[in-house]
Amino acid sequence: MADINTINKDFADLFNQGKQLLMEGSSEIMNENRSKAFQDFERLGVPTRANENYKYTNLIPAFDHPYNVNLRYLKVDVDLNEIFQCDVPELDTNMVLLTNGWFYGNNKQLLELPKGVIVCGVQEAAQKYPEIFNAHYGKYAKPGEDGIVALNTALAKDGLFIYVPKGVVVEKPIQVVNLLRSDRDLLATQRNLFVIEENAQAKIIVCDHTLTHHKYLSNSVTEINVAENAVFDLYTLQNQHLNSVILNSTFIRQDAHSNVLTNTISLYGGTIRNNHHVLLDAEYCENNTYGMYLMDHKQHVDNFTCIDHAKPNCVSNEHFKGVMDDEASGAFSGRINVRRDAQKTEAYQSNNNLLLSNEALINTKPQLVIDADDVKCSHGATVGQMDEDALFYLRARGIDEKEARQMLMFAFAHEIIEKIRVEALKERIDELVDKRLRGEISKCNTCAVACNH
C-alpha cells in the first residue's frame, strides 16, 4: 500500500506533467485559481486522519489506486439522452446531464427555462459570460483550508454553471444528473458554480450515479452564491455502487433575507464525504441544512458541516439523521460559528442515529463556537437502537416483525424527507427510501428519481 507521500507526489507529477492540458481551454481566472490551489495542495496534501477534520474518514485507501484522469472532454459513444429518460410525469424537471464531471456535449436544449436563465458547462460559462463567472468563481470555496478542495481547484476543468438573473423564478426544478460512466477506473473532478441573483428563486436536484462497475473517485466542489432575498433549494441524492468514493464539498454564501434549504440524502456508496460550508454573510438570512444517510455493508459516510453566522439576526436549522446497519460506519461533525457581532443569532442543530447492528458505528461531534452573547443556540446528538417497546406495540396489532421494523425505520427517516419543498420529489424520495430500507435497492443503475434507461 502506498503511503500518503507517494500519493501526494503522484498528484504533483500529474499536475506538472499535465499542466498544458489543464490550462488549455480554461479561462484565465480558472488557471490563476488553479496555480494557487496547487501550491495549497502541495502544502496540505490529501487529508489524513491526523487532520482533526478527517479524524473519522481514512482517505488513503480511496486515493491509493491507479485511477485514470481525463484532462479533456471525451466524446461519449452513446446518446445519454436516450439512456436517461425521465418517466415520472409528476416530477417535471429541466434535466441536464454531466458525465464524469464534464458537461455533456449533447445535452438537449432546455427550452422551458425563463428568459435570462443560463445552464451550461463551466468552461463555456467562463468564455461566454466572463462578468458573471469572474465575479464568483473561486470566491467561496476555500482551497487553502482543505487538501481535497485544493486538489479539485487545481484539476478542475469543467462542471455545471447555473445562473438565475435578478427577480426570475425558475418554477420547474433543475435536475442535474451526474453520471460516472467509464471503461476504466476513474478519478473525476467536477467544479460547479451556481449564481442566484437578487430576489430570484430556483430549486436544484442533483443525482449522482455510477453507470458502470469500475472504481470511481469523484471529487466535486460546488460554489453557490445566493443574493439578497433569493430563495434556493439544493437536493442531493447520492447513489453509487460500493466501489466508489464520493468527495462532495459545497460552499454556500448567503446575502440578506435569503432563504436556503439543502437536503443531502446518501442512499448508497462505498465511501462518502460531504463537506458543507454555509456563510451567512448578511442580516436576516435563513438557512436549513438537512441530511440523511442509510448505510449498510461496509459503507462509510462522513458529513462535515460548518455554519458560519457572520452577521446578526440570522436563523439556521440543521438536522441530520442516519440509519446504520451491518458494519457500516459514519461520522457527523457539526460546527456552528457565531461571530462576535452576530447578535440575535438563532442556530439549532441535531443529529440522530439509529444503529441496527452491534458492529455499526457512528461518531457524532457537535461543535459550537459562540462569540456573541445574545444568541439562541442548541445542539443535540443521539445514538440509539430500534425502540423495542414500539416494535412490540406494532406486532401486538398483527404487523409482522419485518414490516414493523420497516415502519419504524421509515418513520425515523421520514422526518428529514418531510423537509423537502418539492411535493413530487418528496413522494419519490419517500418511495425510494422505503425501498432502500427494505433492501430492494442495492445500487441504482436507473435514476433515483425514476429515470429509465
Add this chain to the structure above:
Amino acid sequence: MLSIKNLHVSIDGKEILKGINLEIKPGEVHAIMGPNGAGKSTLAAVLAGRDLYEVTEGEITFQGKNLLEMAPEDRAKEGIFLGFQYPIEIPGVSTVNFMKTAVNEHRKHKGLEPLKASDFLKLMRDKKALVEIDSKLTNRSVNEGFSGGEKKKNEIFQMAMLEPKLAVLDETDSGLDIDALRVVANGVNKLKTADSSTIVITHYQRLLDYIVPDIVHVLYNGRIVKTAGKELALELEEKGYDWIKDENKK
C-alpha cells in the same frame, strides 16, 4: 377459549407468576384484580407475547392452539388484543397507515383481499363514531402528544378496528377521569359480542361498574388466590387488599 395451566413466568431470573390456572369460555368477562406488583401486567404481556418474560413452566392454549409457540403478530391475528396500560408513542407512523397495515394483515390471515382505500376510510369513520374518538387524533402519528385519556381511547379504537375474540385490557382505567372512563367502557361494551371474551385487569372496582364481569379473580404474589362472582370486586373496594395479604400469610 383460553386455557392457562400452571403458568410460571420469570424475568431476569426472578419468578413473577408462580402457577396460574385460568379458564375462559366464549362470551365471558373476567376481571383480574390485585395489589400492585402482584403480576397482573406480566400476565397480560405474556398473553400478548412480549419476549422480555420467560415462561419456565406451564401452558396456554387459545382456541385449541398452543399460544406460547406463536409470535406476537400471530396471536393478534388469531384474535388476541392487548390494550396497553401505557400505549407507546410512535412519532412518524401515522395512525391511518398503522391501522391499514394491521387490518390488512388480519384480512390476509383470514384469506381476504386487502381493503380498498375507500372501504378502509369508511371503516375508520364508523369505528371512530362507535368509540367516540376525536377525528383529529387519527390524523396524527400514533399516540404522539396524546393525553393519557386520548391514548386509552385510541386503544379502544384499535380494538374496534381489529374486532378481537379475546380482549385483554391492562389497567385501561388508570389515569382516566370519569368521563373518559365512561367513553372507554361504553366502547368495550359496544364491541362485545356473544362469542367474544374480555379480561379486564384493574386495581380498582370503579371500571367494573361499567364493564360488569362474570367472574372476578384476585391475583396476589404470582398466584390467583381467590375467584368469585362480581360481588368480590365490591368487597375488595370496601376492605382493600390487606385481608387478602393477611389470609395468604397464614
